[in-house]
Amino acid sequence: MTYFLGIDAGGTFTDAVLLDADKKVVAAAKSLTTRFDLALGIGAALNKLPSACLSQIVLVSLSTTLTTNSVIEGRGSPVCVLLAGYDPPQIKASGLVELLGSNAIVSLPGGHDAGGFAVQALDEAASRAAILHHAPRVSAFAISASFGVRNPGHELQLRSWVLELCAKPVTCGHELASSLGAPRRALTVALNARMISNIKLLIDSVKRTLYAHQIEAPLMLVQGDGTLINEASALQRPVATVLSGPAASVLGACALSGVKNAIVADMGGTTTDIAVVRDGVPDLSFDGAMIGHWRPMIEAIKVYAIGLGGDSEVHFQSGAGLTIGPRRVVPLCLLVHENPQLLAVLKRQQTESPHASQNRFVQRLQVDEATLDHLPNDELHAWEQLAQGPIDMERANAQDRHLSRALARLERKGLVIYSGFTPSDAAHVLGLSCHWNSEAAILAAKIWARQMRHLYGFGRWAIGDAQAPAQYVVEKVIASIGQKLIEAGLNDAGQLSEGNANKMATLLSQMVLNKPRGKPGHIEASPVFRLQFGPDMPLVAVGAPVASYYPAVALSLGMPIQIPPFAEVANAVGAAMGQVSQRVHLLVTQPTRGVFRVFTDSGPRDFDLLSDAIGHAQELCGRHACQRALESGASHTTLELGVLSTNVSDDIDGNMFFEARVTATAYGPPAVKTLTAS
Numbered sequence: 005m006t007y008f009l010g011i012d013a014g015g016t017f018t019d020a021v022l023l024d025a026d027k028k029v030v031a032a033a034k035s036l037t038t039r040f041d042l043a044l045g046i047g048a049a050l051n052k053l054p055s056a057c058l059s060q061i062v063l064v065s066l067s068t069t070l071t072t073n074s075v076i077e078g079r080g081s082p083v084c085v086l087l088a089g090y091d092p093p094q095i096k097a098s099g100l101v102e103l104l105g106s107n108a109i110v111s112l113p114g115g116h117d118a119g120g121f122a123v124q125a126l127d128e129a130a131s132r133a134a135i136l137h138h139a140p141r142v143s144a145f146a147i148s149a150s151f152g153v154r155n156p157g158h159e160l161q162l163r164s165w166v167l168e169l170c171a172k173p174v175t176c177g178h179e180l181a182s183s184l185g186a187p188r189r190a191l192t193v194a195l196n197a198r199m200i201s202n203i204k205l206l207i208d209s210v211k212r213t214l215y216a217h218q219i220e221a222p223l224m225l226v227q228g229d230g231t232l233i234n235e236a237s238a239l240q241r242p243v244a245t246v247l248s249g250p251a252a253s254v255l256g257a258c259a260l261s262g263v264k265n266a267i268v269a270d271m272g273g274t275t276t277d278i279a280v281v282r283d284g285v286p287d288l289s290f291d292g293a294m295i296g297h298w299r300p301m302i303e304a305i306k307v308y309a310i311g312l313g314g315d316s317e318v319h320f321q322s323g324a325g326l327t328i329g330p331r332r333v334v335p336l337c338l339l340v341h342e343n344p345q346l347l348a349v350l351k352r353q354q355t356e357s358p359h360a361s362q363n364r365f366v367q368r369l370q371v372d373e374a375t376l377d378h379l380p381n382d383e384l385h386a387w388e389q390l391a392q393g394p395i396d397m398e399r400a401n402a403q404d405r406h407l408s409r410a411l412a413r414l415e416r417k418g419l420v421i422y423s424g425f426t427p428s429d430a431a432h433v434l435g436l437s438c439h440w441n442s443e444a445a446i447l448a449a450k451i452w453a454r455q456m457r458h459l460y461g462f463g464r465w466a467i468g469d470a471q472a473p474a475q476y477v478v479e480k481v482i483a484s485i486g487q488k489l490i491e492a493g494l495n496d497a498g499q500l501s502e503g504n505a506n507k508m509a510t511l512l513s514q515m516v517l518n519k520p521r522g523k524p525g526h527i528e529a530s531p532v533f534r535l536q537f538g539p540d541m542p543l544v545a546v547g548a549p550v551a552s553y554y555p556a557v558a559l560s561l562g563m564p565i566q567i568p569p570f571a572e573v574a575n576a577v578g579a580a581m582g583q584v585s586q587r588v589h590l591l592v593t594q595p596t597r598g599v600f601r602v603f604t605d606s607g608p609r610d611f612d613l614l615s616d617a618i619g620h621a622q623e624l625c626g627r628h629a630c631q632r633a634l635e636s637g638a639s640h641t642t643l644e645l646g647v648l649s650t651n652v653s654d655d656i657d658g659n660m661f662f663e664a665r666v667t668a669t670a671y672g673p674p675a676v677k678t679l680t681a682s
Contacts, residue, residue: 006679007060007062008063008064010065012067012252013046013070014273015315016548017035019573020052021576021580029260030057033050035052039421042205043213058218064223065224066579070202071202071242072277075195081372083104083146085109086131086145089113095190103194103195110134112127112134113126115150116158121155122155126162141378145175147174147176148176148177151186160176175197177192180241180301189301205370205371207238226249226579227304229251230254232637232674243302244302247302249272250277250309254281255579257544257574267493269546269547272547272549273314274330275310275311276484277309280492289303289304311331316332335432344441346394349396353398354450359398363451366395366415367394382407386411395411428440430477431478433449453473454467489537537561542563542565543566547572555567583673586632587668588629589667592614594661602621625668638671638673639676
């Protein structure tokens with residue numbers, strides 16, 4: 005027997021599944037993700053699988069929501085972004101200042117024009133000085149030059165200086181995106197650089213755990229489009245693994261349910277991800293998927309991702325009222341499950357006046373060496389204190405303000421995580437879930453309800469009542485999921501912009517999910533219309549918390565629903581289903597009549613005949629796509645070529661060629677370990 009091992013490293017749980025040669029589930033296991041040392045959670049999941057099967061594993065496939073979560077939560081390792089030829093409006097439009105802060109961005113002279121010719125030479129002295137200044141403070145460098153996709157010469161030169169001057173990873177924009185749009189390309193390469201250290205940490209943890217379990221099979225990672233890449237490719241382009249978890253969940257949901265047409269919803273600890281599947285194939289977004297507030301230039305499954313999960317913080321936001329997410333916190337029921345001594349603190353807080361820092365503990369989340377190496381003394385002292393266990397923020401605020409301020413800065417840097425009241429706690433209060441400490445959830449609900457009422461004037465629940473506020477939170481989650489499903493349907497119709505689809509979904513969800521109730525003695529009026537999803541597009545719900553919420557969501561929207569067997573590990577199942585695929589694009593234009601220009605990695609090349617230009621582009625695309633697919637772990641490749649031309653017709657010139665986008669797709673099965681007969 006041979007087996008495929010699928011692993012999903014999520015924000016809350018790490019899942020592992022064994023599939024046989026027919027890709028049927030043989031065994032499945034879950035364990036808590038241990039962000040401080042990922043190998044512990046991965047090892048705990050593998051320990052629950054049949055040990056006799058582990059030596060027969062021929063391929064290990066890994067999906068993760070950690071990169072998606074980092075984008076949605078605005079977290080990541082410190083990086084420096086070198087921008088050549090960008091003007092201030094482009095830098096502002098990129099969102100880099102909001103993402104990284106202005107100190108992380110270096111604007112340099114340089115860049116090319118639309119024809120691929122240099123506008124201004126690079127300033128070598130200024131570039132070297134910037135690299136040397138930032139190198140000790142960052143984990144990686146990101147480089148983007150104006151019109152770098154038309155001529156990457158300046159990006160490549162800057163990269164060579166980085167590699168010469170320091171040992172930090174470096175990524176160029178033209179390696180990740182082939183489309184114009186300098187601001188979004190700069191954002192994409194910055195996100196990529198922020199994720200390198202996290203992906204390396206994950207890969208090292210998985211490899212260390214596999215070695216401990218004597219599993220020697222090749223390791224592959226799922227990309228956002230559902231295809232696979234090996235570890236070397238993932239370290240070069242970790243941004244491609246954004247939406248890795250959602251992509252794997254879609255593949256897993258389809259495989260487990262057997263449904264070819266569906267709306268797939270995956271709910272985890274941090275996010276809810278929705279995708280539309282037709283004929284067994286999810287829709288792809290070639291213009292970049294919307295992830296939280298960002299749209300990096302990555303080709304991925306068209307997923308509607310929101311920061312709403314079982315571990316999303318339930319909090320009051322001025323102007324918005326009660327809000328769930330996008331920040332992930334540790335549920336109190338989980339915190340006390342792992343630290344039983346903290347139950348006494350929650351009991352004590354029942355007797356105290358409401359305070360914003362009640363229910364708030366802080367504990368270590370993850371290690372980032374580049375950040376830890378440059379912590380000021382007070383933050384380093386706080387970090388060392390956390391080695392003893394979670395710290396009560398209420399006591400810290402009252403007894404050691406320097407400590408509480410240092411902990412808050414560590415949280416903003418992504419090294420530690422707060423606890424808070426979450427949908428998972430609400431589900432434990434109502435008996436919808438019982439994984440962790442329900443008594444802690446009940447205490448946390450009472451504390452949270454008092455905070456809402458006394459600090460923000462929100463809620464009129466009876467003092468000491470945990471059920472009513474918990475029910476309110478669960479209903480809020482159900483309404484939020486319903487609204488996102490409606491929005492996904494409106495987006496899928498393609499008739500509304502994202503902003504208008506969101507507004508329309510808000511209105512429709514209020515009408516559908518919050519039905520007016522008739523007064524006593526009166527008959528409720530029949531609605532003028534009803535919202536109805538397609539009867540042949542059932543809702544397939546996967547993920548650990550779905551049983552607590554999705555039956556009610558489906559009922560409120562009148563949708564058929566399936567929660568398939570092994571739904572709680574669908575991501576890990578989907579991880580083992582993919583194949584290797586690489587796409588390469590090249591652009592052909594006609595800058596002047598009778599001149600056809602191909603934009604290659606070595607710069608623009610002109611031809612007299614369109615057919616010669618297209619043929620050259622196809623040859624380059626095909627060669628690079630096959631090479632990249634083999635380098636990414638394919639055992640062999642099949643090549644498909646496509647040309648999308650844009651022509652303009654008028655009465656004088658007739659049919660005028662404008663530009664063509666040449667695409668080569670090379671795909672094939674991943675190379676697997678060959679087992680020898682014993």
